[in-house]
Amino acid sequence: MSDEALRNAKGANEIMTRCFRLFCCATGAMTALGAAGCGSLSRLAGSRSPSGLGANVRAPAAIGSFVASVDVKRGTITFRPDQAATAGKAHVAAQQFGPGDRLTLSGTASLSNGMLSGSVQFISSNAYPLNDARVIVTSISDTSVSVANADGTSNLTGTKQPFWDYLSLDPKVPSTKLWQFNNPGAINFTFRVTVFANVWTYSLGDANPNTAVSFPDPLHGWIVGVGGKVLCTTDGGTTWQAQNAGIGAGVQLDGVYFANQYNGWIVGTAGTIRHTGDGGRTWYAQTASTDISVDTLRSVRFINSATGWIVGDNGLILKTNDSGNTWTIQGSPRDAKLYSIDFADANNGWAVGEGGTILHTTNGGSSWSVQTVPDPSSPTGARLQDLLLGVTVRDTTHAWICGANGRILFTTTGLSWNLISTGVNAALNNIFFIDLNTGWTVGGSQIFKSTDGGVTWTPKTGGSGAGLFFIRFTDPSNGWAVGQSGAILHSTNGGETWLPRQQGLTMTYSGVDFPDRKHGWLVGDGGFIRATADGGQNWSFQPSGTSNPLAAVRFTDALNGWAVGQNGTILHTAAGGSTWNAQASGTTQDLLGVDFVDSSHGCVVGAAGTILCTTDGGTTWVQMLSPTANALTGVSMVTVDLIYAVGSTGTILYTIDASQGALASWSQQFQPYADNLTAIRMLDANTGWAVGANARILHTVDGGGIWDNQWYEPGSNGHTNTLYGADFE
Structure with missing residues (x-):
């Protein structure tokens, strides 16, 4: 695979059929319909599981059906589970819904001049957001009644039917829409609806590239990748579980950083920033002080739970002092794509990117200066213009950079840089030092280790043969490398040997x-x-x-x-x-x-x-x-x-x-x-x-x-x- 392709990619053996109960409301009164004979309904959790960058997104899947009764005189719309419609959805996997999860539809209605208008509220108690949520009208009991204000028509049920689009629903956050029916005869009627949604945006264990990894401690770790992929481990990588960050399948996540086992951030294409404060059980979108929706964000770094930086396209540097509630743009002297950022403390840090860009700050990013390195192949001493992809910082004077053509740069003063070649032609995508002497870098399918501060590098054995994009160590012994084809590699001996951990994934x-x-x-x-x-x-x-x-x-x-x-x-x-x-x-x-x-x-x-x-x-x-x-x-x-x-x-x-x-x-x-x-x-x-x-x-x-x-x-x-x-x- 070419360096450009690499940069693009970087830059339970049982059926878990789970049931949930549908709760029905009429004019605000909620009644549980389980013991009363309405029963529990099995449902199919929709998912998005792209096969690669730019893959098509699968249509939402049915997660429940209701029969609604309209009483014009009382002004009510009463919803109850439609057992007949949901019978065909038994015996299917539903990982994101547990026995306590439920959907709630409730509504009131009024009639005026032959138009019935109802305000219908939709709530999901699922622990993960619902994406692309649609409520499709599958039938109406009387032919004189028709839907008047549908958001569109869908053939998800097999034939084109009108629907109301509730888009994305956060857990336990109600969403209300106006439903209108043409009802010239002012009659009472019933109608059936089926709820469709995507419950998660990534199907665990796919072959999409993994692009970054973060371990705040030896047990808790996160991996992100193409297709909105977020994986989490709480047992040191023995098992991995998918988390839903509410991100579309077309988004590539390129950066992840957890300050501790609870607080973390992920960044990616389309200006994506997500934050969690509960270890990834819920994720919330964060925005910058200006529109960054067209920018790719490639790296994120926090020095504590409050202060952090993000870098991306066009020299973009963002900073927060309040855990990401507000992100402000910092002035950058270069408009190059920035691929990596790291800080030694609240003041001293570096960011690197294309065209040999090295930016340095000593005041937390209030100002950034350009550092240059002479190109040894240039007879005139012109500056190095190689693509620089990774930076790791240990203190205010010691930092290392990796990039195209097997380049390694290191500084022991914080001011001037030494250029090292590993002897490989592949781009080195990421680099990490655990102390002033011991570090690792990855590129292509190779892993290199240095024990002398980056002066010399030795290739190490093992791996998956896949291109590797990111490497991190939690201590001098335990390290993780991730990359193409969903590769997850683990070392327990300081990176001397590596074994795939793909089989440790928790799948259904x-x-x-x-x-x-x-x-x-x-x-x-x-x-x-x-x-x-x-x-x-x-x-x-x-x-x-x-x-x-x-x-x-x-x-x-x-x-x-x-x-x-x-x-x-x-x-x-x-x-x-x-x-x-x-x-x-x-x-x-x-x-x-x-x-x-x-x-x-x-x-x-x-x-x-x-x-x-x-x-x-x-x-x-x-x-x-x-x-x-x-x-x-x-x-x-x-x-x-x-x-x-x-x-x-x-x-x-x-x-x-x-x-x-x-x-x-x-x-x-x-x-x-x-x-x-x-x-x-x-x-x-x-x-x-x-x-x-x-x-x-x-x-x-x-x-x-x-x-x-x-x-x-x-x-x-x-x-x-x-x-x-x-x-x-």
Whole structure:
């Protein structure tokens, strides 16, 4: 990869289906609709998971549906959960909503001259912001009534429907919009709405570049990157979790700094500044004293929780003395792009950038002076004009700079600079010294270490082979380097050796399959696929080519496999997952289960009763007539003709003539329990098991003529968890 490309890039193995309760309001009165029979609704958390810089953003996903009743005389709009509409959204991952999270819609209405106007408030108690929140009207009970003031129309529900746009919603902060309906007959009516939103802007573990890292102490650390990515660890990097900073997927974060485990700042493209005071659980936008929305901010540095600086395009230098509540521009003698800034104390600091720019201040940035370095290759002694990308400062006289062409600069006086070449041609993107003698720098896929104050540098072993953009050490032993393809490297011996920590990421995996004792695959959020060839001792990531969440995977042998997921996604590999290719499913419904009886004959099931079958390995998929609109979440093939499927509200279907394609008939089997069923495994035409919510286990020995509950009643012995898989040898 070229230096320019590098600069551009720099500059739980379970389904976590979680439920939330919808709270309904009428003229300000809030009533919980759980114990009263309205139940809890599973929902699909929308996400943005870009595959790279400038990637497309996936559309918001449904997170809940309501039925609204309008009483013209009383002037009320009463909302309650729409169970029928949300049934198709069971059995999907929802990491950002927990059992205590809820949505609230409430409203009042008045009629004047055939126009019904309602003030409708929307509140989310989710711990993370909702992005691109839309409330779409899916139906109205009377054809004489129509939406009068929609913000637009959307086909997220399958057909174009009017919607009101609530944009971004911060947690527990109400947002109110005016809803208007043409109601010439002044009648009472009902209407249905579906709420769509993106709950997080980054799907954990993707291959987008990581650009910067900050550890305020050995346990707490943060990584930022392309696509609004923010990762956090609280256990020294053993596990990493995604945080939602409310940033669009088109934003590249280039800088992060935490003064302690609570107070941190992140910066990036489009003038992005975010601050957290609670360790990243919530993030808030900060702005400068002038418009910086077109500027890229590349580096941030604080000397305490109050005083800090940011640098970016056009010589931009910002300073705050109040934790970022106000950012003021400092005068810069150069309009060059600035890539890095560091301070020794409240007064003494350096900033570096393109064209050999080195800026120095001794008064906290009230004034900045230009420092120059002679170019040794110039016969006239002209100043060095290399791109300078990183600076690290230990005290008022000792600082180090890295940049293009393997350049290293260091000063021991704070005034003049010594030029060192590491002997590599690649740009050195970042540099860090833990004391006056020991430091590290990264560039390309290499890591270099110095133990003599930067005079000499030695390459170190290990790593991922990816381009590295940033390096930091928490102490003389423990260090972190991050870079392209989501690379996270960790050293525990002072940077002598480095090991990838990518596998330590906390992800949600929703499907697993082992065709034999050695070969296995996991699929999950963000389109991630991991594979093992040694029985699970080691796992590697495989490129899926999609960012859609994957719900299930099935391999017929060590080479041939299929994975299915959101928005009708079907992927196929004939090479053990080294390459995955998309297959045309012919549907946009979420696909939740897959099974193959051989390399040709397979069946996929999903939301809204979707059933697809193939007889040619997935080259073509035929949609079958389904007797249910319930979500189907598990499927088991006994033969090419005999197939079973299970789903929400206890649904069990079967067919004995699947090879007839679209002409195949599916029938529903009776069982007395209404728990959502998530998986089924039939050993043969007679014997099988189905499992699901409330630890439900059903067993049949006659092909489903009778399904018996095994072991215990739901809730007994404390068993109320949902079971997501069943298999027998």
